[in-house]
Each structure stands twice: as structure tokens, then as C-alpha cells.
Amino acid sequence: MPAEQAEGPRKVARVILLDPEDRILLLHGFEPDDPSDDWWFTPGGGLEGTESREEAALRELAEETGITEVDLGPVLWRRHCAFPFDGRRWEQDEWYFLARTTRTDTDMSGLTELERRSVIEARWWTSEELLAARETVYPTRLAELLRRLLDDGPPGTPVVLAPEIV
Numbered sequence: 001m002p003a004e005q006a007e008g009p010r011k012v013a014r015v016i017l018l019d020p021e022d023r024i025l026l027l028h029g030f031e032p033d034d035p036s037d038d039w040w041f042t043p044g045g046g047l048e049g050t051e052s053r054e055e056a057a058l059r060e061l062a063e064e065t066g067i068t069e070v071d072l073g074p075v076l077w078r079r080h081c082a083f084p085f086d087g088r089r090w091e092q093d094e095w096y097f098l099a100r101t102t103r104t105d106t107d108m109s110g111l112t113e114l115e116r117r118s119v120i121e122a123r124w125w126t127s128e129e130l131l132a133a134r135e136t137v138y139p140t141r142l143a144e145l146l147r148r149l150l151d152d153g154p155p156g157t158p159v160v161l162a163p164e165i166v
Contacts, residue, residue, distance in 0.1 A: 013045070014043065016099065028119065028120040029118050044065075045090075069101055070100065071100045076097070077095075086114060094140075131143045131144075
């Protein structure tokens with residue numbers, strides 16, 4: 001077990017980034033040794049050092065997308081997940097922050113070495129495109145969650161999503 005997981009799940013901050021047209025930005029990733037095993041996911045990653053979840057969300061967003069001009073909002077959702085990736089088992093406690101931006105061009109030059117081996121592209125999705133998607137998307141209920149967010153606004157307190165254990 002990786003050292004950071006010896007003390008419990010990896011603490012992760014993820015970003016539900018919306019543009020002025022209410023499109024969501026997702027990254028297209030894959031298993032490094034099997035590019036046919038692919039999926040879409042929200043920007044974000046693990047906390048480093050003593051940074052807060054908010055600081056991690058903004059740092060990860062900047063590294064993965066080049067977008068730094070954002071209004072970071074509340075935590076929308078929390079979830080526990082576990083999955084195999086790049087030859088190891090990951091167990092994560094994820095918090096999903098709402099963020100808005102007017103910038104839609106992305107720059108993925110800040111990706112880590114592992115991300116460069118496993119992330120293909122970034123793409124803005126409408127709610128309708130996400131609802132119709134046949135691709136794998138994480139969290140698995142993201143299309144439904146996004147539609148509810150756009151229709152009803154952010155929840156008063158973070159919604160705890162069902163665990164996803166793969």
C-alpha cells in the first residue's frame with residue numbers, strides 16, 4: 001500500500017468547472033498500459049503537503065488545464081472510490097467543488113509525468129451531450145448530477161454520493 005494511503009484514503013479535490021454556457025470541462029484519460037481502457041473525468045487530484053482542499057482544487061485545475069481565472073464555489077458532492085490504475089490500487093476521499101470561468105481555452109502543459117502518459121485531451125460538454133454519452137464518465141452519475149445542479153443550483157450542504165469501488 002502506498003505510504004499516503006497507510007493513514008486512510010487519499011484526500012482528493014475535484015472541480016466541476018462550468019463556462020458561461022454551463023458546459024462542464026472533462027478530461028479524457030486512459031490506463032497507461034491499455035489506451036483502449038478509457039474514461040472521462042473531472043479535473044483534480046490529491047492534496048500536497050499541508051494545502052487545503054480548496055488550494056488543491058485550484059492548483060490541480062491550473063496544472064491540468066492551465067485555467068487559473070476561476071470563481072471557486074462550494075463543495076457540491078463527496079464520494080469514496082477505489083480503483084486500479086497504473087499497476088496499483090487507489091482509494092480516495094473526493095470532494096467536488098463548483099467553479100466557474102469565462103476562459104475556455106485549455107493548456108495541458110502542466111501535467112505530471114503520469115498524467116502525460118494517461119490523459120489525451122480536455123473537452124467542454126453540454127449537459128445534453130453528457131446525458132447522451134456512451135463513454136465511461138466518473139463519477140458514474142455525473143450527467144444526472146450536473147443536470148440537477150443546473151436546474152436547482154448547488155445543494156445547501158454537500159451531497160454524499162454512493163461509493164464507487166472497482
